Amino acid sequence: MFKPSILAAFVIAAPVMTAVPAFAQDESADTVVATVNGQEITLGQMIVMKQSMQDPSVAQMPPAELWDLMLDQLIRQTAVAEQGTENAGVRAQLEIQRRNTLATVAVTNIAETDPTEDEIKAAYDKVFAEAEAQTEYSAAHILVETEDEAKEIKAQLDGGADFGELAAEKSTDNSGPNKGDLGWFLADQMVAPFAEAVRGMEKDTISDPVQTDFGWHIIKLNDSRTRENPKLEDIRDQLDQMVRREKVEAGVEKIVTDATVEKIEGIAPEAMDKVELLEAE
Template structure:
């Protein structure tokens, strides 16, 4: 039987506790629901524990049954924890968990709430509106190793040979089997010599050989079109995430900059491998 099954069996075997009775003073997160040798178990701890449940079968239990099961587990955990020896490893792990929990809570608080329309518009202007229209090109090419080959194939096309057939028979690039078709692209997606040649062409034209780091190209420009910036509403979700991320990053930078930080000099990085140090009390 696996450990999770053993744990579940142990929990099921324990008689159910009575339904929870809250003491006078309300049901806030700090409400004590049990004590073990003076250690409090609170309602907040129970709520967080329920949030962490990943087993659908447990999550679907009625609240009274789930309450009894979780409280029993926390009682066992608290009793066992009290017997543990607090080594350097335990202290380090507890402090790391504490910092991580607090830092996560701080980030959540910073990112809480939706950006304003003004913030979204400003982000949109930075990333989309200022770009204006972008020209896209639809082209095909024949790629060969030498200028002589490129000139010869260009002469075939000029003489009436069908460009796609010549590309399919001769091009060494991955687009060759597809008659050299490159689909739609923008200039910044291509290496500069190729992009410059395409930008200077008219639809339907075939270029003279163009050299790039990949070899020699004969290019046919099929057509062009203008791609407009998307409407703000179309990219609202992406902009929202971007604005929130920027807020979090800016606040983290502010907090780190304002913190008094002192790094201990002279500590040997090789000590990272000295795991025996964690066994000390």
């Protein structure tokens, strides 16, 4: 089924326009800015059109030019829409769009309630109150395909070879060009055998070959440090969003739970494939 876009109206030749008189000071969303064959285009529609602009360069146009552009677009859309035929599919689509718009308004109203300081503190405690400080590791590795290759590289390192140079030459993963450096990470971010090996290493030591699903690793532990929990003030914005999100989820759940819902039995799921039903007048 053809899905029309509001932007498709640009392909239609521009209609003849008449001058629009200046607005009174008490203009509203219902203020008429143009008519097309008797159908009204309102200031509210213009406002919504501007809010939906995705192209920053268009939104930054001088107000008068942007006004003319959007009004022309709405006039074309309105004129062409008269030639469209309403059917079951169109009505279904319009109803879904109407409900989605109203649902968005409802969710926005819930989310706009500012969290209290107690709610922010509770959100922080929920995440960090019982969280223990974690150890981060800085390490490098050399990854090869076979155990024999790994043992040979370990022997070269034990003999004084430079770890970074061997990583750049031998490692098969994308850390090679960076001398095998993996940066800082939590052990749990790595696969289990790698993580277990790192936890048991001392600073500036090099491991024996370690096998994972990726191959064989020679690991060098550069350093380790304790990562403290962040301070509340440092993540206040994230906590604010967390509280708002939870309020929305709880609010939506309550609305749905309180709703009177009746599911009609006897309609086969395969009925959703009968797209021909959408063509009915």
